[in-house]
Amino acid sequence: MRIGDLSKATGVPVPTIKYYQRESLLPYGERIGYNQTRYVDEHVRRLRLVRALVEVGRLPIATARDVLGAIEEPDVNLFKALGQVHYAITATRESAATPAEDGRVDELIAEQGWQVSHDNPGRAALAGLLRSITELNQTGLLSRLPDYATLAGQLATVDISLLEDHDSQDEVLETTVLATLLGDVLVALLRHMAQESVATRFSQR
Amino acid sequence: MRIGDLSKATGVPVPTIKYYQRESLLPYGERIGYNQTRYVDEHVRRLRLVRALVEVGRLPIATARDVLGAIEEPDVNLFKALGQVHYAITATRESAATPAEDGRVDELIAEQGWQVSHDNPGRAALAGLLRSITELNQTGLLSRLPDYATLAGQLATVDISLLEDHDSQDEVLETTVLATLLGDVLVALLRHMAQESVATRFSQR
Numbered sequence: 001m002r003i004g005d006l007s008k009a010t011g012v013p014v015p016t017i018k019y020y021q022r023e024s025l026l027p028y029g030e031r032i033g034y035n036q037t038r039y040v041d042e043h044v045r046r047l048r049l050v051r052a053l054v055e056v057g058r059l060p061i062a063t064a065r066d067v068l069g070a071i072e073e074p075d076v077n078l079f080k081a082l083g084q085v086h087y088a089i090t091a092t093r094e095s096a097a098t099p100a101e102d103g104r105v106d107e108l109i110a111e112q113g114w115q116v117s118h119d120n121p122g123r124a125a126l127a128g129l130l131r132s133i134t135e136l137n138q139t140g141l142l143s144r145l146p147d148y149a150t151l152a153g154q155l156a157t158v159d160i161s162l163l164e165d166h167d168s169q170d171e172v173l174e175t176t177v178l179a180t181l182l183g184d185v186l187v188a189l190l191r192h193m194a195q196e197s198v199a200t201r202f203s204q205r
Numbered sequence: 206m207r208i209g210d211l212s213k214a215t216g217v218p219v220p221t222i223k224y225y226q227r228e229s230l231l232p233y234g235e236r237i238g239y240n241q242t243r244y245v246d247e248h249v250r251r252l253r254l255v256r257a258l259v260e261v262g263r264l265p266i267a268t269a270r271d272v273l274g275a276i277e278e279p280d281v282n283l284f285k286a287l288g289q290v291h292y293a294i295t296a297t298r299e300s301a302a303t304p305a306e307d308g309r310v311d312e313l314i315a316e317q318g319w320q321v322s323h324d325n326p327g328r329a330a331l332a333g334l335l336r337s338i339t340e341l342n343q344t345g346l347l348s349r350l351p352d353y354a355t356l357a358g359q360l361a362t363v364d365i366s367l368l369e370d371h372d373s374q375d376e377v378l379e380t381t382v383l384a385t386l387l388g389d390v391l392v393a394l395l396r397h398m399a400q401e402s403v404a405t406r407f408s409q410r
Contacts, residue, residue, distance in 0.1 A: 048340055052337055109398065136383060140370040159400055183396070187356075190357030196320070198361045199283060199365055
């Protein structure tokens with residue numbers, strides 16, 4: 001197919017396709033003649049993945065490139081890919097967390113019986129978030145941490161169960177990325193709708 | 206206190222404070238003499254809230270202004286504030302969803318017994334997300350929708366329970382905003398850490 005067909009098949013405008021190519025998110029097509037390039041089904045699949053990361057997951061271009069690079073490394077496996085995705089999408093600002101918050105994160109992980117490596121970027125990010133929550137006097141949010149963690153653990157079990165549907169390594173890796181990223185968006189949207197519903201009951205009391 | 210003290214109390218650099226003021230996110234201090242301005246505790250509290258929205262919740266400036274504006278309207282209540290926050294933070298792109306996805310959203314809401322108004326922006330956003338998931342052949346994610354929705358409902362119940370801790374309208378509104386935004390970040394971080402833990406068991410089988 002030509003670039004116009006690729007655009008039609010995916011709904012991504014041609015200039016955006018060219019932009020993704022310049023940014024190394026999508027390979028160029030095979031040149032088959034003067035001013036003519038051929039695209040194959042693999043491009044359609046890859047372009048949909050790029051769009052999912054950039055438009056749906058709202059990743060910055062550089063982060064999307066990191067995520068895609070991670071699942072293309074030669075010796076990649078599920079575990080490494082998941083780590084790379086988490087590392088790429090977790091905001092690593094300088095943390096203002098104090099030892100109290102670092103300790104609370106360790107404690108929470110132990111309470112839940114989770115195995116979380118020491119370099120998991122979520123640890124520092126969570127400690128920083130707990131610092132912000134403390135400064136904002138949202139102590140209620142802190143006291144419900146175990147409730148949130150328990151439900152997050154159940155979400156993760158559903159996420160990882162998705163991988164059992166797949167046999168090929170490529171599919172497992174793609175699903176790992178998508179379940180993580182699209183799952184974040186999915187859970188947030190569902191939670192917001194449920195909040196409206198629960199709030200209706202709350203305000204009627 | 207002076208602007209330097211406000212900066213020290215919050216950890217926000219003075220130029221950033223001035224930027225937030227120019228962008229109408231933070232009121233100016235009271236001018237008490239030539240080249241001297243007084244700030245009060247209310248500024249500290251407001252600045253922390255702004256930082257939570259912009260830095261932790263990663264809202265664009267214009268969106269943060271919408272969210273703050275929503276909880277300052279004269280006749281606001283919990284329900285309106287929640288709606289405004291959801292409206293402000295939900296990406297409203299032109300949806301590529303088909304009637305099949307719109308129907309699936311209706312069905313899901315009915316299955317869960319949720320009361321979700323017809324203009325809740327989550328409906329269109331979720332339908333669009335389901336379209337993307339379908340295009341990406343992530344049918345496993347679609348089949349687990351009821352599991353995700355059930356857990357999202359339990360998360361929302363925890364979120365709304367936070368409001369019971371507060372008496373004053375101002376606090377309820379502030380907690381509504383923060384529990385929604387910081388809660389999104391909190392749940393995502395916890396879920397990512399739990400994914401590592403569950404994946405460890407998955408890959409050991």
